[in-house]
Amino acid sequence: MGTPINFDTVLRTEGKEKRIDSKENIFQLELQGYHLFPLHQVIDITRAKDTDEIGRAIIVELTLKEERTICTYQLVSLSSVN
Incomplete structure (x- = not known):
C-alpha cells in the first residue's frame, strides 16, 4: 500500500505556526500527514x-516522520497583520 503525500505550493498555517x-x-508549522513544498x-x-x-x-527545512510534516520557513514579506 502506498503512502499518501500532498504536493503543495501554498503554505496554509491556520494560525498554528510557532515563531522560533x-x-x-x-x-x-506542524502539519498532519506528509506534505512536500518547494524548498x-x-x-x-x-x-x-x-x-x-x-x-x-x-x-528552509522539511521533516517528514510519523505521518506528520514539520515545516520550517522564513517569512520574507507580510501583506497583513491580521
Whole structure:
C-alpha cells in the first residue's frame, strides 16, 4: 500500500505556526500527514483554504516522520497583520 503525500505550493498555517527565531523571522508549522513544498523558493502563505495571501515565505527545512510534516520557513514579506 502506498503512502499518501500532498504536493503543495501554498503554505496554509491556520494560525498554528510557532515563531522560533524572531531576528530572522523563522517559523515552524506542524502539519498532519506528509506534505512536500518547494524548498528555497518564495511561496504564498494563507491562514485558511479560501482566504487571501497574508505573506510570502521561503521553506528552509522539511521533516517528514510519523505521518506528520514539520515545516520550517522564513517569512520574507507580510501583506497583513491580521
